Amino acid sequence: MAVVEITGVSKRYGDVPAVENFNLTTKDGEFVVLVGPSGCGKTTTMRMIAGLESVTEGSIRIGGRDVVGMIPKERDVAMVFQNYALFPHMNVFGNLSFGLRLRKVAESEIKEEVHKAAKILNIEHLLARKPRELSGGERQRVALGRAIVRKPKVFLMDEPLSNIDAKLRVEMRAEISKLQRRLAVTTFYVTHDQVEALSMGDRVVVMLKGHIQQVGTPKELFNSPSNRFVAGFIGSPSMNFVRARVGPQGAVAAGDNFHLILPSGLFAAVARRGLDQVWVGIRPEHLKLDRGTPTDDNLIRSVVEVVEPQGSTTIMQLSVGSETRLIAQFNEQLDREPGTPLTLSVAPESIYLFDPATDESIR
Amino acid sequence: MERLEKAGIRSERAFKYAMLAPAVLWVVGFTFFPIFSAINYSFANYVLGRGITRYVGLQNYINVLSDGGFWYSLFITLIFVVVSVPIEVALGFLLAWMITVGPPGKGLFRAIFIAPLFTMEVAIGYLGVTMFTSQGGMVATLLSWIGLEVPWMATASGGLAAAILLDIWQWTPFVFLMALAALAAIPNDIYDAATLEASNHWQVLWHVGLPLAWPVMTVAILLRLIEGLKTFGLPFALTSGGPGTSTQLFSIKDYLTTIQFFDFGRGSAMGILYLIMVSVVITVFFQQMRKRLE
Amino acid sequence: MENLLWINSKRRTKAILYVVAIIAVLWVLAPFVWAINNSFKTLEATFSTGAVIPFLNFQPTLDSWKEVLGNPNALSSMLNSAVVALGTTLLVLILGTPAAYSLARYEFVIGSKDIALWFLSQRVLPPVVVLVPFYVLMVKLRLLDSWTGLILAYSTFNLAFCVVIMRDIFRDVSKEVEEAARIEGANLWQIFWMIALPLSLDGLIVTAVIVFSFSWNEALFASALTSQDAATLPSFILASRSTRGVDFNVAAVNTILAIAPPVIMSFFVQRYLARGLSFGAVKG
Numbered sequence: 057m058a059v060v061e062i063t064g065v066s067k068r069y070g071d072v073p074a075v076e077n078f079n080l081t082t083k084d085g086e087f088v089v090l091v092g093p094s095g096c097g098k099t100t101t102m103r104m105i106a107g108l109e110s111v112t113e114g115s116i117r118i119g120g121r122d123v124v125g126m127i128p129k130e131r132d133v134a135m136v137f138q139n140y141a142l143f144p145h146m147n148v149f150g151n152l153s154f155g156l157r158l159r160k161v162a163e164s165e166i167k168e169e170v171h172k173a174a175k176i177l178n179i180e181h182l183l184a185r186k187p188r189e190l191s192g193g194e195r196q197r198v199a200l201g202r203a204i205v206r207k208p209k210v211f212l213m214d215e216p217l218s219n220i221d222a223k224l225r226v227e228m229r230a231e232i233s234k235l236q237r238r239l240a241v242t243t244f245y246v247t248h249d250q251v252e253a254l255s256m257g258d259r260v261v262v263m264l265k266g267h268i269q270q271v272g273t274p275k276e277l278f279n280s281p282s283n284r285f286v287a288g289f290i291g292s293p294s295m296n297f298v299r300a301r302v303g304p305q306g307a308v309a310a311g312d313n314f315h316l317i318l319p320s321g322l323f324a325a326v327a328r329r330g331l332d333q334v335w336v337g338i339r340p341e342h343l344k345l346d347r348g349t350p351t352d353d354n355l356i357r358s359v360v361e362v363v364e365p366q367g368s369t370t371i372m373q374l375s376v377g378s379e380t381r382l383i384a385q386f387n388e389q390l391d392r393e394p395g396t397p398l399t400l401s402v403a404p405e406s407i408y409l410f411d412p413a414t415d416e417s418i419r
Numbered sequence: 420m421e422r423l424e425k426a427g428i429r430s431e432r433a434f435k436y437a438m439l440a441p442a443v444l445w446v447v448g449f450t451f452f453p454i455f456s457a458i459n460y461s462f463a464n465y466v467l468g469r470g471i472t473r474y475v476g477l478q479n480y481i482n483v484l485s486d487g488g489f490w491y492s493l494f495i496t497l498i499f500v501v502v503s504v505p506i507e508v509a510l511g512f513l514l515a516w517m518i519t520v521g522p523p524g525k526g527l528f529r530a531i532f533i534a535p536l537f538t539m540e541v542a543i544g545y546l547g548v549t550m551f552t553s554q555g556g557m558v559a560t561l562l563s564w565i566g567l568e569v570p571w572m573a574t575a576s577g578g579l580a581a582a583i584l585l586d587i588w589q590w591t592p593f594v595f596l597m598a599l600a601a602l603a604a605i606p607n608d609i610y611d612a613a614t615l616e617a618s619n620h621w622q623v624l625w626h627v628g629l630p631l632a633w634p635v636m637t638v639a640i641l642l643r644l645i646e647g648l649k650t651f652g653l654p655f656a657l658t659s660g661g662p663g664t665s666t667q668l669f670s671i672k673d674y675l676t677t678i679q680f681f682d683f684g685r686g687s688a689m690g691i692l693y694l695i696m697v698s699v700v701i702t703v704f705f706q707q708m709r710k711r712l713e
Numbered sequence: 714m715e716n717l718l719w720i721n722s723k724r725r726t727k728a729i730l731y732v733v734a735i736i737a738v739l740w741v742l743a744p745f746v747w748a749i750n751n752s753f754k755t756l757e758a759t760f761s762t763g764a765v766i767p768f769l770n771f772q773p774t775l776d777s778w779k780e781v782l783g784n785p786n787a788l789s790s791m792l793n794s795a796v797v798a799l800g801t802t803l804l805v806l807i808l809g810t811p812a813a814y815s816l817a818r819y820e821f822v823i824g825s826k827d828i829a830l831w832f833l834s835q836r837v838l839p840p841v842v843v844l845v846p847f848y849v850l851m852v853k854l855r856l857l858d859s860w861t862g863l864i865l866a867y868s869t870f871n872l873a874f875c876v877v878i879m880r881d882i883f884r885d886v887s888k889e890v891e892e893a894a895r896i897e898g899a900n901l902w903q904i905f906w907m908i909a910l911p912l913s914l915d916g917l918i919v920t921a922v923i924v925f926s927f928s929w930n931e932a933l934f935a936s937a938l939t940s941q942d943a944a945t946l947p948s949f950i951l952a953s954r955s956t957r958g959v960d961f962n963v964a965a966v967n968t969i970l971a972i973a974p975p976v977i978m979s980f981f982v983q984r985y986l987a988r989g990l991s992f993g994a995v996k997g
Contacts, residue, residue, distance in 0.1 A: 108611055128615045135615055141608035145630045154626070155616040202612075434901040435819040442812035442872060449869040450835070453846035460845050470849075514737055520718040521730040528734060530980055532741055534972075536990070537979045539930040541947045542971035545954045546748055549961045555760045557747050588744065593990060600987035610718065619726070620718045638991060642836070649839040652932040652947070656954055670933070673841040678937050683845045690842030701837055 058119030058209035058242055059084050060105065065114030067100055067266075074100045076266045078114070082259075085240040087233070089257035091247055092289070097266040098246045102212050105244060107131050119209050129158075134203035135212040139219065140195045142187040148174075148198050149183040155206045173205040176235070193224055200232070204239060211236070211243040217252065229256060250290050254278065262286050284415040287337050287408060293371060296343075296382045298336045299412070302326055308336055308409075311377035313357040319404040325418050326409060334418065337408035340371070340385040346401035356400040358382060360392045374398060457687045465683035479688035488664060489689060492672040493696075498579065499654075499668060500647040503586045508640055510587070511594025516628055519602045520620045533596060535589045543585055544656025548572065551581045551657075572658070575665030582654040582666065589653065590646075594639050601635035602628055637708040644704060648697050669693055744968075751965035752777055759961045777962035781970070790949035791970065796860050797945055798928040801867040805924050806917065808868065809875030814905055816876065817883035828877070835873040840933050851938055858939045866934050871924045878923075878989050882916030883909060919982045919989040926975035946971055 060082045067075040075097040082088055090098035103109040105116055107128035116123050123131045134155070142151050152170045161169075174180040177197040187195055196216060203211055216232070217225045233256050236243050247253055253260045254274040262269040262277065262285070270282040281287035287295050300308040300316075306323040309315045316336065318326070326334060346355055358374035361381075370390040374382045384400065392398065409418040461479055463471040483489050514532075518525050535543075550557045551571035558581075562569060571577040605627065613627040651670040654660075660667035660675065667675075673693070677686030719727070751759055753773035781787050816828060847866050848857075856862030886909050894908050910917070932947035939948055950967050957963055979986070 106615065108614065127618070129618055133615070135612070137608045137612060139606070139608055141606070141612040143609065143612070143627065154613075158616045158618070158622060158626075431819075431901065435815045438811035438815035438905075442808045442876060445808055445869070445872060449865070450843075453843040453850070454838075456846035456849070457842055460849075465845075514733070517730050517733055520722065522719065522727070522734060526983070528738065530983055531738055533979055533983070533986065534745070534976045535741060537926050537930075537972070537975035539932075539947060539950070539968075539971040539975070541930075541932045541950050541954075542968045543744065545950055545964045546744060546968045548954070548959055549751070549964045550744065550747060552959050554959075555961065557743070588740070592741075596987045597991050600991070614718060620722055623718060635991070641833075642991070645833070645836050649841075651841065652930070655932070656951060659955075670839055670841045673839075674844070674933060674937075677841070677844050677848075683849075687842070687845050690839065690844070693839060694837075694842050697837055697839070698834075701833075 059117075060210060060242055060244075061115075061117040062101075062105070063115050063117075065101070065104060065116060066112050067097070067104060067109060068112045073266050075104070078268060080261060080268075080271065082242050085242055087236050087243045087245065087256060087258045089245045089247060089253040089260045090263060091250055091253035091260055092263035092269075094248060095265070096263040098248075098261075098263050099214055101263075102135075102214060102244050102246050105131075105210065106133050106135050106212050108135075131210075132206075132208050133210040133212055134206055134208040135214065136199045136203050136216045138215040140187075140199040140216075142195055142198055142202075144187050147184055147186050148179065148190075148201075151187070151198055152183075152201050152205050154202065159206075169205050169207075170201075173201045176204070176238075177201045192220055193228070196220065196228065200235070204235070204241075208241065211241050213243065213245045215247055217247070218249075225252075232256070251292060254290065262289060264289075280417075280419075281408070282417055284335060284337070284410045284417070287410070287417065291339055293340045293383050293385060295337045295339050295408070297410075298338070298376075298380050298382070300334055300336045302332050302334060307354075308334060310336075310380060313377045314380065315354065316356070316402060316407060317354045317404065318407060318409070322404075322407065322409060322418065329411065329418065331411065333412050335410040335412055335415070337410060338382070338402055338406065340383045341387070342402055342406035343382065343384040343386075343400045344402065345386065345390075346399045354401065356382070356402070358398050358400060360394050360396050360398050362394065363390075363392055365389065372398075374400075458691060460683050460687035461691050462688075463684050465681075467681045475684065479684045480692065482685055483689045483692060488667070488672060491664070492667045492669045493693075495579065495666060496648060496650075496669045499583060499586070499650065500644065503583045503590070504640065504643045504647050506587055507591045507643055508594050508636070511591045511596075511639070512598045512632075512636060514591070515595050515598030515602055516624050518599060519628075520624075529596075529599065533592050536592050536596075538589060540589070540652030541656035543589060544582075544653040547581060547585050547653070547657045551577075573662065575662065578658040578662070578666040582657050585653055585657065586647075586650065590643060594636075594643065597635055597639040598632060601632035604635075605631045641701070641705060641708065645697075645701060648700075745972075748965040748968040751961050752969055754962060756962065777966050781963055781966040786944070786949055786952075787970075790944050790946045793860065793939075793943050794929050794945040794947075795974075797863045797867065797943070798925045800860060800864040801871060801928040802921050802924045804864060804868045805871045805875045806921060809872050809920075810879050810910070810917070811905070813876045813879035814883050814909060817880045817886075828880070832873045832877045835870075840870065844934065844937055847934065848937055858941060858943050860943050862938050863928075863935065863943060863945070866938065867928045867931060870931075871927055874923060874927075875920050878920050879913065879916055881988065882913045886912050915985050916989070919985040922975075922978045922982045923989050925978065929975055930971075 060080075062078055062080045065075065065078040066073065078097075078101055080088070090101060092098050100109055104111050105118075107123065107126060111124050114124075118131055118133070143154065146154070149170060152173060153166045156166045156169060170183070171180065174183060177200055179194065179197050179201060182190060182194060182198070187198070190198065199216065213232075217228055220228060229252060245256060254277070257274060259271060260274055260277055261271045264285050270277060270286045272280075277286060277290045281290060284297065288297065298310050298314060300310040300314065303309050305317070306320060307315060307317045343356070356376060358376045360372055361375050362373040364371040364373075368387075368389065370386045370388065372384050372386070372390070372392070374384055376382060410416065411418055460471070462474050462476060464473050464475050466472050518528060551559065553559045553568075553570065553572065556571070558571065559569070569577060569580075571581045609627060609631070610623065613623045617623045617626070649670055650668055651674065654666065654668050655671050655674070658666045660671045664672075673686055673689045676682050676689060722730070753775070755774050755776060851857040851862045854862070856865070890912070891904050891908055894904050899907065930947065932951065935945045936948045936951055939945065944952075950971060953960075953963060953967055982989075
């Protein structure tokens with residue numbers, strides 16, 4: 057159990073920055089997810105915590121100790137790798153006991169701890185097998201087991217579920233969450249899958265090109281994204297973005313068929329910034345069918361392009377005017393022919409606005 | 420449709436055998452035939468200019484086996500191999516590990532380090548004479564600076580030692596190359612996983628590097644053993660088997676018997692005997708290695 | 714990506730590794746430097762004190778070079794070596810590459826293991842064992858002391874190399890690319906010639922360098938099967954040794970002439986060398 061404080065950490069390869077100014081202080085036992093597209097620096101950050109990458113600038117403290125410069129062994133962290141990295145020439149027992157053996161722990165104690173960990177993960181019956189004889193899911197448990205056996209201060213997990221098929225993944229997600237809560241060890245979890253991030257993290261760190269975009273609880277990220285990237289990255293299907301002109305009377309418009317009236321507070325914020333153009337963000341699930349009057353000016357008039365039934369919901373691709381496309385998700389089974397018109401409305405509180413120059417959200 | 424398919428399969432078969440045929444014929448003609456021919460000569464009495472005059476049964480073999488020089492040459496060859504191969508393997512592997520762990524610039528190091536593999540053995544052997552000779556030789560001079568004097572070229576053990584040193588110089592890079600490749604083939608995250616728990620890189624070598632590179636190392640050892648038992652060029656150019664016949668490796672002795680004394684029958688018998696012995700040794704060794712792998 | 718084992722080493726370890734690397738490089742370069750040094754020295758300079766230190770009091774002279782290169786035997790032996798080596802390389806590639814392709818793509822009664830075993834057995838045979846048969850064969854074919862004779866012998870010894878290396882390389886060529894060509898209408902030979910071969914160029918080059926070097930360096934058969942006309946460089950060097958004895962400067966020049974082509978070639982095939990020399994055991 058430990059609090060991890062990462063202050064001003066940067067990693068540069070020569071002139072090329074991989075991570076810039078990463079700041080985060082965890083709570084003890086917190087599950088922190090680092091999420092972002094490939095190349096955003098999430099794995100590099102985690103490897104710096106582990107000691108597998110050197111730190112160009114900044115400090116990392118684990119349990120109060122500054123670990124920059126310490127070899128991984130001295131940091132007392134454990135890591136689960138994307139491809140499991142099980143030692144192929146050792147059996148499961150050997151893999152699990154590796155860290156303890158290197159620390160010259162007594163044999164009887166090793167046996168005890170290994171069996172304990174194996175029991176938690178339900179792999180006791182596999183202890184004599186070699187990794188090549190195990191299934192993907194079993195290997196993953198062994199990888200987890202290797203991490204928990206040592207009772208480290210911090211768990212680091214590098215996309216452990218990426219190589220597992222979808223169905224098993226959902227199951228494993230829940231198991232890892234349960235395990236982490238049971239062991240109450242501060243955990244860093246890297247993934248590129250935002251669904252995974254939202255469902256597992258106490259807090260989520262969204263990264264892009266080496267910079268932190270936003271840190272918050274899943275709810276905060278979803279409801280109050282701080283910039284357009286986070287807004288578009290979190291949530292599936294992704295948020296729609298429409299470039300609109302700021303009109304008089306507290307409205308935004310894009311062409312003749314897109315005209316929305318903003319809540320007064322939001323419009324004031326826009327006016328304060330002196331903007332004449334904004335990005336309007338609307339989540340697909342917030343687009344509602346409207347049978348409003350043809351003269352109503354708080355509507356979106358669209359034409360159906362593609363209909364994708366999703367079981368109990370329906371996703372549609374719609375075109376607005378000649379340039380804008382929207383994705384809408386309806387909570388019912390809706391049938392429409394491509395080419396038919398569809399009128400939509402949005403609740404004012406579901407409208408997000410972003411500054412076109414900085415992509416920051418406007419509140 | 421079926422007819423087209425059958426024609427397709429037939430032309431494929433023709434292609435597959437046609438591509439293979441020239442090489443197979445060549446091998447049969449130039450490998451099998453000469454071996455049988457050698458066996459043939461081993462039972463015969465060959466006179467230069469007249470060919471095989473008569474068959475003498477096992478006489479050649481008996482002559483070879485009762486020749487002390489033959490056994491001596493086996494002994495010398497054995498020493499040569501037993502000393503040079505383990506050193507080459509150990510040095511090559513350790514160097515490969517150090518380079519894997521170590522400083523950037525691996526490519527340049529590797530490029531330089533590989534050069535000896537491509538050098539001409541007899542040239543190095545002849546150069547070696549100038550390096551090990553007591554008058555002005557490089558090694559002799561360097562040793563004299565620290566007060567040592569070793570009679571390299573004047574004695575059997577000195578000559579053998581010099582040959583071994585040069586062999587190590589030339590062939591360690593071979594093991595190095597293979598070890599380097601084997602170590603590089605280990606996935607990075609396995610190194611990572613071990614580094615997470617290890618106090619230093621030797622621990623990583625012992626627990627991960629060596630075990631996972633071992634299968635390839637057995638091939639390297641086997642190949643060096645096979646080649647080592649056949650060594651000819653370097654020692655021959657270095658010592659000519661001398662002083663006298665004291666550093667005559669097997670291949671040197673057989674060569675001289677055949678080419679200098681033109682005793683083809685005896686030379687062939689010697690060769691066949693050696694082939695049998697070497698095959699046995701290699702097979703036993705190979706099986707031992709296979710057992711260790713499991 | 715940084716080498717993490719290096720990052721995590723202590724400073725002392727790093728210092729030791731640097732030192733070891735430098736010693737290894739010096740050890741490898743020593744004979745080369747010795748040879749280069751001596752090839753440009755006069756006889757007296759070679760034996761003066763401190764002669765061991767390279768380039769000390771360096772007054773280069775081309776005497777030894779002129780002596781060796783002025784010897785028509787030296788030049789002709791180099792020419793012979795070059796011709797024989799090139800001829801062998803060509804013949805081996807022509808015979809071996811199609812065979813390797815066939816073994817890579819098709820199933821035969823014999824398996825992978827058998828091929829590996831055959832190859833290994835080829836290497837076990839000491840060349841001296843078949844010296845007599847080859848000698849007699851060359852006499853019968855009147856190919857003693859000829860380029861062709863040596864080429865025939867060397868091709869035999871190197872064929873296995875080529876087959877094993879190229880088979881491994883061909884197995885890596887994507888089957889799908891070949892199938893795509895098949896669908897476009899290419900016949901089997903065209904697929905080999907226009908798809909598989911170009912894609913395996915690197916492997917071919919490595920094989921060629923290895924075969925060339927072997928043929929260039931081979932001494933046993935060279936000295937047995939040739940005498941005057943076709944004597945190759947190794948032959949010449951052995952003769953040099955017996956006639957001149959311990960001649961520092963000539964030995965040095967000989968060495969440089971002998972090692973230059975293969976060593977220079979080796980610099981260009983770094984990438985696939987491990988694979989080639991281990992006959993496919995490792996993917997360098």
